[in-house]
Amino acid sequence: MEDKICAGIVLYNPELNLLKKNINSIYNQVNKIIVVDNDSSNKNDLKKILSNLEKVELHFENENRGIAFALNEILKIAVEGNYKWCLTLDQDSICDKNLIKNFKPYLSKKRIALISPFILNNGKISFEEYLKLKLPKFNEIINPIDCITSGTLNNVEIVNSIGGFNELLFIDFVDTELNCKVLENNYKILRINTTFLIQQMGKAKHIPLFRFLYKLTKKNIFKRMSVVAVYTNERLYYSSRNSRYLRRNYENHGFRTSFIFMFMYYCFFSIFYPYSRNRIEMWKKILKGFLDFKKMSR
Numbered sequence: 579m580e581d582k583i584c585a586g587i588v589l590y591n592p593e594l595n596l597l598k599k600n601i602n603s604i605y606n607q608v609n610k611i612i613v614v615d616n617d618s619s620n621k622n623d624l625k626k627i628l629s630n631l632e633k634v635e636l637h638f639e640n641e642n643r644g645i646a647f648a649l650n651e652i653l654k655i656a657v658e659g660n661y662k663w664c665l666t667l668d669q670d671s672i673c674d675k676n677l678i679k680n681f682k683p684y685l686s687k688k689r690i691a692l693i694s695p696f697i698l699n700n701g702k703i704s705f706e707e708y709l710k711l712k713l714p715k716f717n718e719i720i721n722p723i724d725c726i727t728s729g730t731l732n733n734v735e736i737v738n739s740i741g742g743f744n745e746l747l748f749i750d751f752v753d754t755e756l757n758c759k760v761l762e763n764n765y766k767i768l769r770i771n772t773t774f775l776i777q778q779m780g781k782a783k784h785i786p787l788f789r790f791l792y793k794l795t796k797k798n799i800f801k802r803m804s805v806v807a808v809y810t811n812e813r814l815y816y817s818s819r820n821s822r823y824l825r826r827n828y829e830n831h832g833f834r835t836s837f838i839f840m841f842m843y844y845c846f847f848s849i850f851y852p853y854s855r856n857r858i859e860m861w862k863k864i865l866k867g868f869l870d871f872k873k874m875s876r
Contacts, residue, residue: 581662581685583608583678583731586652588645589615592669594623599672601634607678608665610635612652616642644748649727653742656734668728672776680773681731684716691740691765692757693731694719699777703801713771721832722757725767729775736765746874750816751824754835758828785850806850811863814844818867823874 585608587600601611613628614637615621621638628634637651649666656664663685665678674680674695681693698708719725730753740759743752760767785804792800809817821840824831833839844864848857 582660583663583665584610584612584656584659584661585665585667586612587667587669588648589613589618589669590642591618591620594627596670598627600667600669603673603675605633610659612655614648614651615639616648644745646743646745646747646752649743650745653734653738661734664732664734666727666730666732671728673729674773677773680770684768684770689765690768691733691736691760692725692767694725694769695729696769696771696774697726697777698774708774715772716768716770719767719769722754722761723832723834725753725757727753728777747820748816750813751820755824758824758831761830808851811860814860815863815867818864819870822868822871
């Protein structure tokens, strides 16, 4: 008998048409879809489009307590339903129609905590480019930032045994922190390159200069820089605060959460964010997040 697999989606003011595509892409691949809404303003519309779907179990929170809290609620429901594996999804992700099918050969491998697909995000790599890549069928992830929440199949028992998602973080680097704990406890994270997830990470701004440099040099660094995600100041606050939390609590947090990288990252934002953006207010939030780390404890 195959292990039961559920999916969990955390919502906060989702764009409804994109959410429908998200659910349609995974609906026939799992036994149940657990949807936790973090007090969205369009919850009545959510009820209309989701309440009649047989596989969807809908839960509404009275306040937004963060993505980590909602993910832990999904894990609790998964335990109550005897689900061995839980696929976590963002509200704006679109799965490959064969995602779970491509994951299944790896479910019986020992000490596997998380299984992730190849991520196509913000147009940094097209589907056509992905198909041309000569990738191994799978690889083991050792950098904790290389596995995101969305599209990742969680071993429910293992993830719960290491403490689940850290609710102190609220949002940003919630997935990286979980990955740090997974690796710290000698469990494994796999990326399956034969399947994919289309992911939108913030509103994307394309930078023609770096796209031109990539075409000229074929250097991947220019491809990565050719699209910048435009986050709110509030998101940058949590990014700054939580990356410092990772640095202080985990030895293997990865270079892309280091102080040097994060500083360069915010400088990059300062240059390439929309001209209408108030840079002073942005940096005030980043600095506040850096200092507010002191209010947190592991």
